[in-house]
Amino acid sequence: IWHSRYNGGERSSYPHWLSVDMVNETYVTKIALAPRQNNPRGFTKFNLEGSTDGKTWFVLGEELAFDPAHLSYQEYPIEPQYLRNIRITMTEGLQDLTFLAEFAVFTY
Secondary structure, three states: OOEEEOOOOOOOOOOEEEEOOEEEEEEEEEEEEOOOOOOOOOOEEEEEEEEEEOOOEEEEEEEEEOOOOOOOOOOEEEEEEOOOEEEEEEEEEOOOEEEEEEEEEEEO
8 A cells, every 4th residue: 555644744735646667668558546445535636657767757647537435446548658667646635645555557
């Protein structure tokens, strides 16, 4: 599970982001996100970006909707392409902090 800061100082507010480095370039066709199972108050909107070097990012999807109360995976197809890095930037939610249970990358 990934969680934004919620103690040990000030809580952070939106946007929150999470970046995944797959180490090697991988042919990606979609991603899927699964919400935390015991709290339906997570993020509701996000942007999805990709990179081949972790420095230069390009948009894969903007203002995508996410339902934190829907307990199964939510899938987001992208234009199939080779990526090394994927970043999700959460832009809105039902409270200042947020979380994500699972992040899956599809290669077919």
